[in-house]
Amino acid sequence: MFNYYIDLAWRSLKRNKVLTVLMVLAIALGIGASMTMITVLHVMTADPMPGRSGKLFYPQLDPQGMEGYIKTSDPPDEMTWMDAMNLLHAHRGVRQAAMSGGRVTVVPPQGATHAFMADARYATADFFPMFGVPFVDGSGWTADDDDKHARVAVIARELADKLYGTPHAVGQTLRLGKYDFRVIGVIDRWNPAPHFYDLSMGSYAKPEQVFLPFETAMELKQGIRGSMMCWGDFPADGNMTKANGCAWVQFWVQLDTPVQVASYRDFLINYSAQQKALGRFARPPNVRLRDVMQWLDYNHVVPGSVQLQTLLALGFLLVCLVNTVAMLLVKFLRRGGELSVRRAMGASKRSVFAQLLVEAALVGLAGGVVGLLLAAFGLWVVRQQPVEYAAYAHMDGSMLGATVVLAVCATLLAALFPAWRACRLVPARLLKTQ
Template sequence: MFGYYLDLALHSLTRNKVLGALMVLAIAVGIGACMTTLTVLHVLSGDPLPGKSGKLYYPQIDPQDARGMMPGTLAPEQVTLIDGMNLLRAKRADRQALMAGGAVPIQPGSSSLDPFYVEARYTSADFFAMFDTPFLYGRGWTGADDEAHARDVVITRQLNDKVFDGADSTGRSLRLGGITFRVVGVLDSWRPNPHFYDLTTGSYNYYEQAFLPLQTALELHFAKNGSNDCWGNGTGGVEGNAYPSATCVWLQFWVELDSAAKAAAYRQFLVHNSEEQKALGRFQRAPNVQLRNLMQWLDYNRVVPGDVRLQAWLAFGFLLVCLVNTVGLMLAKFLRRSGELSVRRALGASRRALFAQLLTESGVIGIAGGAGGLLLSLFGLWMVRHRASDYASLAHLDPAMLLVTFALAIGASLLAGILPAWRACHVAPALQLKSH
């Protein structure tokens, strides 16, 4: 029967092309606007490390002085160098990484390339295993290399292609800031979005091309990127040092904990650590700690721009308006066919059969509207990619959203067709047959 209903639906659409085109257009415009904004929201609110994000946590402690202290004051979003190193060396998590953003000058060995700057990440050895970074060649450095202030560097595939023509560069030398480093690894394509592990340098479409041991970068006074917050007299860097003073928070600290029990134990460790630091006179406030997993951390920082969420709601509202118009058009179309439907009822067709026939026609309209909406959403995403925003280049339709486009179009058209189909099926056949 479905094939028969489908044939009737196609015949009906071709019989009244103008009305059919208006219904398809109404669905297409609504779906196009809705899927454009929904795709952007989907891209920006996605999990940057699927399968791993629930095990990654961002600890927060509060080393600030008592000035300006108020109930409910939030802990700083970064850590001081002293606290970061204490937490790192405590090794109370499965893995831990202390880091900061930076920038380093590259002096290529080839005379055909001029020196240039790249974004860098100064971090500790667990960074690569903790964040599941894929390696094209080599590996990361070790904890012993951290302590030895090793002149090791991990570079990205892009930088490797530029400096070493894509060859396996592990073991080769690369000069950073006038210092010779040994390449120990080359990362394959890895650009997590959002840039979750350091939101101070950029939320989207930000990536580093060189990864150095943190203690090495500190020793060499390599330039840092990102923000820092200070209190008391620590409003600037120590004389002769490129980094903020001891009373400034400016580093990020992440831990990996593979169970809820370990997370609870680590949070308790943070409380005890704060109590110990207060007893020593370093901390002045009562323990104020937080331990959020990766997705909670992104929600806490409101990484998804508020205007994107608002646009998504407005687009759904616009789709609703389009559906109301579609209901009116379908009602007019179906009621004009009351005579035809009454003849079918007189020949023995049930109301259920007529209802299924009309809903099939609504579904066909939805499929056609989905195809039109897909084209409009592709155009809309192309326009988004030309906007001046850090996430613009990420606006692409993936296979999942492609399926959502047609599912939403068909579902919307079926919903719009319920009332018109019900009304058309309940027209009294006797009156229609008598008038004909």
């Protein structure tokens, strides 16, 4: 029976080609515009750490002075060096990592005349297992390497290929400025988006090429990048990185159970109270503990303009569907005589209704295919824009299927009233006029 409905629908669509083309274009334009923006929104709201994000938390403390204090205000986004080191060595989480962005001068084997700058990440040992960083060769360093300020490095596969012509570069010497480091690991392609672990680099920053032990990088005075918030008096030696009044270190902790989360939050409150008693903190305990997705939401990683454009695109799809309803209504009512003949020959209202919905589904399927092409073009246009997320505007398999499903479902929804109205026609009255 379904094949019979397909045959009837195909004949009907060919009978009035202009109206069929108009309906397909209406659906395609609405689907193309809406799926372009839905795909962009999907990319920007994606979980950068699937399966891990609910266990990774970003603690915040408030070590600032009382000037400008508001009870409901949020703590600084970063930590001071001392607080980050205190939390790190307290080992109250399953894993914990302190880090900061940096920039280093890479001197290739060809010599200093070919030196170039590369983005770096200074972090403690748990960074790699906590974030599930994949390795193509070797591994990360250990906590013992952190303590000894070891001159070891992990590099990205892209940099290994560029410097040594192979991703298997463990044991090679990496020269950064005037210092030599031993390569102990090469990271496979890894680029979580958004760049959740350090949003100060940009929500969709490119992945770092060089990773160094945090304390080693500070000892060798490697350049840091990112935000730095300072208050109070500046240190006499001018070293802002280890000043009590400068927050610039990102800190992440892994907590596997709700009990651990509650315990760590209590630990942060007690730590803040202790530091206030010691005179380091002036404000009452003011802490936050957000997981990855909560942290992204707090920082408004998805711009309001993208959300607005998505709503406008969905509104355009609704307008296209209303136009499709009108065209389907005209088309189905014009076929009143044909449908009445089918009813007179014994077809039930349900059969006629199903036939009309199959015809609408074919229109939706064709509109979905054309809409895919329009969405692909729309995403190409987005990738040409000077915005951070442009490079990520690609349609994945899930969105590909969602486009076709949305097109068919939207068209079927639009066809419900026209099909119901056509089935309400009285066959006897129409047959008399034929």
